[in-house]
Amino acid sequence: MLEVSNLEVVYHSVVLVLKGVSLRVPDGSVVALLGPNGAGKTTLLRAITGLLDIHDGAVTKGSTVLENEKGTHILHERRPEHIVPLGIGHVMEGRRIFPELTVEENLLAGGYALAGHKARTEAERYYERFPILRERRRQQAGYLSGGEQQMLAIARALMARPRLLLMDEPSLGLAPQVVEDVKTLIREINEDGVSVLLVEQNATMALELADYGYILENGRIVLDGPSEELREDTDIREFYLGLGEGGRRSYRDVKHYRRRKRWLS
Ligand SMILES: Nc1ncnc2c1ncn2[C@@H]1O[C@H](COP(=O)(O)OP(=O)(O)OP(=O)(O)O)[C@@H](O)[C@H]1O
Ligand SMILES: [Mg+2]
Structure with missing residues (x-):
């Protein structure tokens, strides 16, 4: 279970973007984080996986804590390279695949922590799931369609076998049918026992998938509740x-x- 408590984040030592955010992702659940542009959704995900540094941001108050079978881990004091091995994956906004690398190289990059042969076995799983990725394995990933790139980005994050997956707007810019595919995929990932924190502008999709939802506006949670209640x-x-x-x-x-x-x- 992930617990974010009273989190405050500042960029460039002056811009206060998260103003005391608290949120929980219980084991095995899908939690939606909704909110308009600029609310701070991406910032919250960056704070969890330790990526604020590279954006000149910092946690100035509050905490992010992960509890798993290995104990309690204080995330906001760790570097990103120590957070991934705890079982947290991050599918970044705008897909962020490596366009110059082949599909296969992209997948293997996600499994860099695994031994070589293990990473290849793992990659096979995703070729089964996404035949198009197998077909295109030797091609540059930049030539994949938007939907295919999103599938690759998700598969890459799964290569490290996370227990918790953070997803930043996976449906962005995809055609309705492809959004359905992404939705099915998220459901399957969750059925495999992976908890998901899903950031979305597509509230309908997110609330259909999620057990619980939070609405973030201007750096504050303004409303939260079970998805059915939010939908009503x-x-x-x-x-x-x-x-x-x-x-x-x-x-x-x-x-x-x-x-x-x-x-x-
Ligand atoms: N590196 C940065 N330096 C300064 N300000 C930043 C930085 N990154 C984000 N911000 C600001 O922080 C606020 C929250 O940005 P964030 O990207 O977290 O929002 P978001 O909810 O993900 O929005 P969107 O839906 O557009 O992706 C915005 O006002 C943004 O301009
Ligand atoms: Mg964002």
């Missing part, structure tokens, strides 16, 4: 699922608007 929440439906009148800028605005409406009536 009128304000969420209106603002995030596009099922209402729409037109309002944020969940917070919707709340203010409703309060005003209640006052007036």
